[in-house]
Amino acid sequence: MSEYLIETRNLKMHFPIRAGVLRRAVGHVKAVDGVDLQVRQGETLGIVGESGCGKSTLARLILRLLEPTEGEVLFEGENILAYGQNQMHRLRRDMQIVFQDPFASLNPRKKVGSIIAEPLRAHGEPGNHRRRVQELLEIVGLNPEHYNRYPHEFSGGQRQRIGIARAIALKPKLIICDEPVSALDVSIQAQIINLFEDLQKEFNLTYIFIAHDLSVVKHISDRVAVMYLGKIVEAAECAQLYGEPRHPYTNALLSAIPLPDPKRERERQRIVLVGDVPSPSDPPSGCTFHVRCPRADAYCRDNTPSLEPQRVDGHKASCFFPVLDSQQLGEGRDNILAVAEGRS
Numbered sequence: 141m142s143e144y145l146i147e148t149r150n151l152k153m154h155f156p157i158r159a160g161v162l163r164r165a166v167g168h169v170k171a172v173d174g175v176d177l178q179v180r181q182g183e184t185l186g187i188v189g190e191s192g193c194g195k196s197t198l199a200r201l202i203l204r205l206l207e208p209t210e211g212e213v214l215f216e217g218e219n220i221l222a223y224g225q226n227q228m229h230r231l232r233r234d235m236q237i238v239f240q241d242p243f244a245s246l247n248p249r250k251k252v253g254s255i256i257a258e259p260l261r262a263h264g265e266p267g268n269h270r271r272r273v274q275e276l277l278e279i280v281g282l283n284p285e286h287y288n289r290y291p292h293e294f295s296g297g298q299r300q301r302i303g304i305a306r307a308i309a310l311k312p313k314l315i316i317c318d319e320p321v322s323a324l325d326v327s328i329q330a331q332i333i334n335l336f337e338d339l340q341k342e343f344n345l346t347y348i349f350i351a352h353d354l355s356v357v358k359h360i361s362d363r364v365a366v367m368y369l370g371k372i373v374e375a376a377e378c379a380q381l382y383g384e385p386r387h388p389y390t391n392a393l394l395s396a397i398p399l400p401d402p403k404r405e406r407e408r409q410r411i412v413l414v415g416d417v418p419s420p421s422d423p424p425s426g427c428t429f430h431v432r433c434p435r436a437d438a439y440c441r442d443n444t445p446s447l448e449p450q451r452v453d454g455h456k457a458s459c460f461f462p463v464l465d466s467q468q469l470g471e472g473r474d475n476i477l478a479v480a481e482g483r484s
């Protein structure tokens with residue numbers, strides 16, 4: 141038995157870009173480009189990165205809703221890419237997803253009872269589905285009497301609770317939460333995150349929790365992986381990642397989180413990354429972050445520096461500095477970064 145519930149090895153998804161009458165592949169979008177991650181049973185792994193960095197593609201690969209270009213996905217130690225249809229169908233009970241947009245992910249023409257019972261029907265669950273659905277409504281904090289209502293009769297937060305009830309209906313082992321609170325008001329976000337935490341304790345769930353903002357995953361995650369242009373650039377236990385971030389991109393994402401104390405917020409140094417994320421169809425050489433990195437130098441154009449403090453032949457081989465100070469920010473790079481002191 142593997143110590144991990146989920147593991148990916150060198151996972152890649154390169155979507156072909158087709159052109160011309162013959163629709164020949166003229167290039168590839170490297171949406172996921174060599175991802176290795178491990179998630180233990182009962183753990184929450186947060187995955188964070190800007191829009192387009194490959195988070196949803198990675199989620200779909202793990203659920204095998206997409207066939208990867210290369211690599212492996214292991215569930216309880218078994219490579220699920222080798223599974224046939226029947227094995228995959230059985231495995232689907234154990235792997236569920238909660239989507240970002242609770243407005244788009246629920247069929248507006250179906251009653252809530254029918255939506256939540258969908259997975260029970262699809263997997264031929266015996267017993268009284270109505271009673272089970274009412275129990276699920278109660279578990280997620282909704283009124284079981286609302287079984288016959290339509291999705292439009294619920295608020296955004298309530299609809300997300302319906303999506304969660306559907307996801308836990310088959311008592312899965314893993315739930316991938318793909319930006320489940322991004323579309324909700326901040327006050328509602330906290331309630332939904334609390335619900336995820338309660339359900340995890342009650343049902344020993346394992347989560348992969350995707351967000352574009354490090355503040356959202358901080359409280360729910362045991363570990364966090366930061367993604368940039370299809371790769372995981374840094375992954376660490378929460379305390380280490382938030383207390384001692386090593387990758388300059390993690391530093392930049394952390395500096396974007398507003399501080400509750402207005403005085404500290406005014407005084408702190410905010411790192412504003414200039415420029416857009418490069419196209420995943422033509423990623424930069426060396427470290428793919430170097431064109432936006434405050435610490436980049438010639439070494440980074442051809443190499444991906446380690447996150448451990450080290451030097452090779454007297455040259456920089458690490459982009460980790462314990463403290464990001466203004467002197468380092470002024471060193472050896474093109475004028476690609478703006479440091480806005482106290483500017484939000």
Ligand SMILES: Nc1ncnc2c1ncn2[C@@H]1O[C@H](COP(=O)(O)OP(=O)(O)OP(=O)(O)O)[C@@H](O)[C@H]1O
Nearest residue numbers: 155169171190191192193194195196197198352420
């Ligand atoms: N089916 C597809 N064909 C071609 N390119 C795709 C396909 N799906 C995604 N991509 C591209 O892959 C890259 C990663 O997309 P993905 O949706 O995984 O990113 P994301 O981090 O989840 O972004 P967001 O937060 O906006 O959802 C993007 O450049 C996207 O345009």
